[in-house]
Amino acid sequence: xxxxHIKNGHLIDPANGIDGLQDLFIADGKVLAVGAAPAGFVAxxxxxxxxxxxxxxxxxxxxxxxxxxxxxxxxLESELQAALQGGVTSLVCPPDTDPVLDEPGLVEMLKYRAKxxxxxxxxxxxxxxxxxxxxxxxxMAELTEAGCIGFAxxxxxxxxxTVLLRAMQYANTFGYTVWLRPQDPHIGRGxxxxxxxxxxxxxxxxxxxxxxTIALHTIFELMRASRARVHLCRISSAAGxxxxxxxxxxxxxxxxxxxxxxVHLTDADIGFFDPNARVTPPFRSQRDRDAIRAGxxxxxxxxxxxxxxxxxxxxxxxxxxEASPGxxxxxxxxxxxxxxxxxxxLAQPQAGARPLARAVAKxxxxxxxxxxxxxxxxxxxxxxxICVFDPAARWTVSxxxxxxxxxxxxxxxxELSGVVKATxxxxxxxxxx
Amino acid sequence: xxxxxxPSQLDAEALYRVLLEQVRSGLAGASNVAIVGIHSGGAWLAxxxxxxxxxxxxxxxxxxxxxxxxxxxxGLHADVKPTKIAFDVAGATILLVDDVLxxxxxxxxxxxxxxxxxxxxxxxxxxxxxxxxxxxPVAADFVAAFTAVPPGQALVLKQAGDKFTLTIDTHHA
Amino acid sequence: xxxxxxxxHGELQHLLTIEGLPKSIVNHILDTASSFVGISDxxxxxxxxxxxxxxxxxxxxxxxxxRTTFEIASKRLSADVINLNIQASSASKGESLLxxxxxxxxxxxxxxxxxxxxxxxxxxxxxxxxxxKQPHVHVVNAGDGRHAHPTQGLLDxxxxxxxxxxxxxxxxxxxxxxxxxxxxxSDIHALTTLGVPEVRAIGPHTLLPGGLDQMGVRTFTxxxxxxxxxxxxxxxxxxxxxxxxxxxxxxxxxxKSYGLTPERLALAKPDAIVMHPGPMNRGVEIDSAVADGxxxxxxxxxxxxxxxxMAVMSILAGNQG
Numbered sequence: 001x002x003x004x005h006i007k008n009g010h011l012i013d014p015a016n017g018i019d020g021l022q023d024l025f026i027a028d029g030k031v032l033a034v035g036a037a038p039a040g041f042v043a044x045x046x047x048x049x050x051x052x053x054x055x056x057x058x059x060x061x062x063x064x065x066x067x068x069x070x071x072x073x074x075x076l077e078s079e080l081q082a083a084l085q086g087g088v089t090s091l092v093c094p095p096d097t098d099p100v101l102d103e104p105g106l107v108e109m110l111k112y113r114a115k116x117x118x119x120x121x122x123x124x125x126x127x128x129x130x131x132x133x134x135x136x137x138x139x140m141a142e143l144t145e146a147g148c149i150g151f152a153x154x155x156x157x158x159x160x161x162t163v164l165l166r167a168m169q170y171a172n173t174f175g176y177t178v179w180l181r182p183q184d185p186h187i188g189r190g191x192x193x194x195x196x197x198x199x200x201x202x203x204x205x206x207x208x209x210x211x212x213t214i215a216l217h218t219i220f221e222l223m224r225a226s227r228a229r230v231h232l233c234r235i236s237s238a239a240g241x242x243x244x245x246x247x248x249x250x251x252x253x254x255x256x257x258x259x260x261x262x263v264h265l266t267d268a269d270i271g272f273f274d275p276n277a278r279v280t281p282p283f284r285s286q287r288d289r290d291a292i293r294a295g296x297x298x299x300x301x302x303x304x305x306x307x308x309x310x311x312x313x314x315x316x317x318x319x320x321x322e323a324s325p326g327x328x329x330x331x332x333x334x335x336x337x338x339x340x341x342x343x344x345x346l347a348q349p350q351a352g353a354r355p356l357a358r359a360v361a362k363x364x365x366x367x368x369x370x371x372x373x374x375x376x377x378x379x380x381x382x383x384x385x386i387c388v389f390d391p392a393a394r395w396t397v398s399x400x401x402x403x404x405x406x407x408x409x410x411x412x413x414x415e416l417s418g419v420v421k422a423t424x425x426x427x428x429x430x431x432x433x
Numbered sequence: 434x435x436x437x438x439x440p441s442q443l444d445a446e447a448l449y450r451v452l453l454e455q456v457r458s459g460l461a462g463a464s465n466v467a468i469v470g471i472h473s474g475g476a477w478l479a480x481x482x483x484x485x486x487x488x489x490x491x492x493x494x495x496x497x498x499x500x501x502x503x504x505x506x507x508g509l510h511a512d513v514k515p516t517k518i519a520f521d522v523a524g525a526t527i528l529l530v531d532d533v534l535x536x537x538x539x540x541x542x543x544x545x546x547x548x549x550x551x552x553x554x555x556x557x558x559x560x561x562x563x564x565x566x567x568x569x570p571v572a573a574d575f576v577a578a579f580t581a582v583p584p585g586q587a588l589v590l591k592q593a594g595d596k597f598t599l600t601i602d603t604h605h606a
Numbered sequence: 607x608x609x610x611x612x613x614x615h616g617e618l619q620h621l622l623t624i625e626g627l628p629k630s631i632v633n634h635i636l637d638t639a640s641s642f643v644g645i646s647d648x649x650x651x652x653x654x655x656x657x658x659x660x661x662x663x664x665x666x667x668x669x670x671x672x673r674t675t676f677e678i679a680s681k682r683l684s685a686d687v688i689n690l691n692i693q694a695s696s697a698s699k700g701e702s703l704l705x706x707x708x709x710x711x712x713x714x715x716x717x718x719x720x721x722x723x724x725x726x727x728x729x730x731x732x733x734x735x736x737x738x739k740q741p742h743v744h745v746v747n748a749g750d751g752r753h754a755h756p757t758q759g760l761l762d763x764x765x766x767x768x769x770x771x772x773x774x775x776x777x778x779x780x781x782x783x784x785x786x787x788x789x790x791x792s793d794i795h796a797l798t799t800l801g802v803p804e805v806r807a808i809g810p811h812t813l814l815p816g817g818l819d820q821m822g823v824r825t826f827t828x829x830x831x832x833x834x835x836x837x838x839x840x841x842x843x844x845x846x847x848x849x850x851x852x853x854x855x856x857x858x859x860x861x862k863s864y865g866l867t868p869e870r871l872a873l874a875k876p877d878a879i880v881m882h883p884g885p886m887n888r889g890v891e892i893d894s895a896v897a898d899g900x901x902x903x904x905x906x907x908x909x910x911x912x913x914x915x916m917a918v919m920s921i922l923a924g925n926q927g
Contacts, residue, residue: 184733509638509655
């Protein structure tokens with residue numbers, strides 16, 4: 001029986017309401033006890049977490065691993081290593097690989113490859129329609145058996161509303177969650193920046209907010225008709241969040257996430273056409289960014305994810321409109337979540353706002369709940385997937401400090417707080433700094 | 434070497450009268466004469482000479498900014514004035530006028546520029562003051578006074594109303 | 607990030623856009639240009655300012671007119687000119703933009719005149735030159751996507767200054783497809799920088815971008831209203847693609863509401879001038895009677911364009927970064 005004792009750490013486990021100095025005892029890859037050592041416990045390994053935070057391993061609701069098909073951009077090996085260095089122990093990957101994850105065999109292969117890496121747990125999303133083409137349904141039951149935790153269209157909105165309705169009805173038959181990025185199939189499709197005065201000045205084709213809100217209206221109508229559970233991906237606007245708030249109040253079974261970069265950046269961060277700021281959805285106005293921050297605080301936004309999208313130099317160092325959209329994120333998720341805590345949550349007047357615990361919740365327990373996976377909790381008997389980090393230590397985002405093959409993020413060159421000191425997967429110290 | 438006048442004792446108005454007489458006798462008998470002044474001091478002098486010699490119809494002004502040999506070091510001057518040559522340079526006897534003759538580089542630039550307008554029959558150089566320190570083999574045909582000025586100091590012609598004055602500036606142009 | 611157009615001495619290192627340029631630099635360019643105008647009348651239409659320098663015209667978007675005027679301007683400065691017509695498709699098959707720049711820099715290019723279909727492309731080049739520490743190489747934006755066409759903006763200002771002298775009491779109207787126009791954006795920035803109190807944009811809603819008020823512009827969808835009392839009319843070219851993109855039904859209908867006819871011209875001030883960046887679509891945005899009439903200054907714009915480009919290139923060439 002392998003045992004691990006993490007001592008002297010500040011344990012933050014929002015799923016179980018823990019936020020204080022507590023030791024953690026692990027045996028055979030599972031949490032054995034919290035607080036006091038169980039009788040007869042002998043620590044095979046002891047980890048001194050004095051001055052550090054001990055939390056559940058991060059749960060990332062969107063990370064592109066680029067396998068299968070895009071190995072020239074990144075590989076499972078490099079990206080799962082990046083996950084470990086970012087403290088991420090469970091991640092969800094979208095189905096827009098090559099080939100698309102619409103066949104059980106592909107999903108099995110991916111799960112197998114990920115397992116042999118023995119790093120983070122990989123939970124794939126299956127394609128909602130074959131080839132993501134929006135025409136015929138995928139074998140959702142087979143794909144779920146192969147390991148898919150939900151079904152998505154990635155960046156390919158379904159043009160035929162009837163198909164979307166049928167897909168949602170079919171998914172609901174089995175209780176599967178449909179993960180949808182709300183974007184109109186036509187309005188703003190060629191756009192590369194938020195429709196607004198800045199895009200007008202810079203001469204960049206715009207993606208109007210209504211691309212998101214029109215799609216949200218459609219999705220909510222279809223939800224009322226189909227009763228399907230939907231998770232909305234990468235909300236970008238204040239208006240979109242308003243609609244989601246109302247939908248939740250109405251009782252629709254909907255959750256949503258935001259990309260962690262969008263918690264901090266606006267269209268002004270495009271600066272002088274910096275291709276690192278070319279992302280989808282685009283960074284919107286200050287009002288939208290502020291609504292995202294507030295939405296995280298009041299629960300309208302259920303989780304933050306990295307939306308990790310490795311893009312290589314050849315596809316990024318191009319004029320803004322030609323650059324491939326996307327930013328690297330696995331290794332920034334923790335720091336940017338903590339930055340939200342510092343910049344926003346800390347300033348909220350509510351007594352006991354507990355910004356650190358709130359931030360951790362948004363990338364652990366809340367994210368796990370959305371995905372419906374057993375993660376983000378350090379209750380007794382749960383898998384010992386743990387992140388140990390120093391919230392005060394600072395690091396500089398650079399090509400060399402990033403393990404991912406994706407080296408592009410608007411935060412390149414920035415100094416951020418929050419350094420992962422150790423990542424433990426199933427009780428084994430998989431990464432240590 | 435001619436007598437050197439103390440630069441602080443240069444009387445610009447008196448020197449102008451000396452230069453005018455030199456030029457008047459030097460141009461006697463010449464045909465197709467024109468006067469071209471180099472901005473800014475030379476241009477003022479040329480204007481006055483043209484009036485006094487009744488040559489206002491054959492007056493031009495040159496800005497040598499585009500022909501300077503220090504473009505690579507100093508870039509384009511902040512204040513480029515237009516060059517105006519209203520007469521035909523080809524075959525003309527041109528009196529080139531500058532206020533202070535120093536290294537000779539401005540004269541060379543002016544000559545290069547004039548040749549881009551046409552082929553003159555003759556160019557003569559008139560300078561109010563020659564301060565020596567030539568860096569090119571250039572000599573003036575008409576000079577009112579010779580002087581020496583310490584390096585780092587500039588001898589500057591100024592015009593107030595209708596009066597010329599010469600002053601010493603310690604700031605380099 | 608510091609403005610990549612200016613070097614650490616605050617001098618112009620690249621000309622990428624008029625937006626954000628100090629008024630003093632804009633005026634310096636216009637003043638220098640007036641010295642270059644007279645050169646076309648001389649025997650030797652050259653000055654030796656850029657002798658021995660190599661100017662590479664990098665046109666990723668076709669344009670014989672603009673490329674030709676830059677070539678003439680370069681040659682009048684005694685520079686050597688190399689023309690590279692890189693169609694977008696061959697660029698995507700082969701070298702990346704930055705690889706192309708690196709190769710040309712290795713051939714000792716001194717100046718890149720760049721036209722590209724993507725807004726912001728010249729910034730990528732300028733940033734790359736700064737990152738690779740090449741302060742003696744300069745970039746002139748000859749038009750990037752919808753973003754900017756600074757030399758056109760400057761020559762338009764030169765033209766207005768030539769005919770109207772004082773910017774501070776003018777009303778200027780820009781008419782046409784402002785949404786897609788880099789010329790319009792550069793004109794707007796130049797006009798507001800030089801203190802024009804009223805800048806108007808006239809066009810149908812489908813061709814007017816959002817955010818024009820933030821740029822200091824009054825919008826009009828009624829051309830008759832918009833032209834009342836105007837001193838300067840800048841007509842923009844209407845491209846055929848606009849009809850296929852569901853932005854306009856037809857050229858005929860466009861002309862009916864937004865074409866500059868003699869009747870409409872009469873609504874402006876009697877001494878108003880008519881400008882056009884060219885090439886003109888007669889009968890689409892402008893009536894021939896107006897284009898050939900006494901108020902049009904379209905041909906002088908072309909002449910001034912060479913002098914303005916000479917001014918820009920010589921000022922850049924003299925700044926070492």
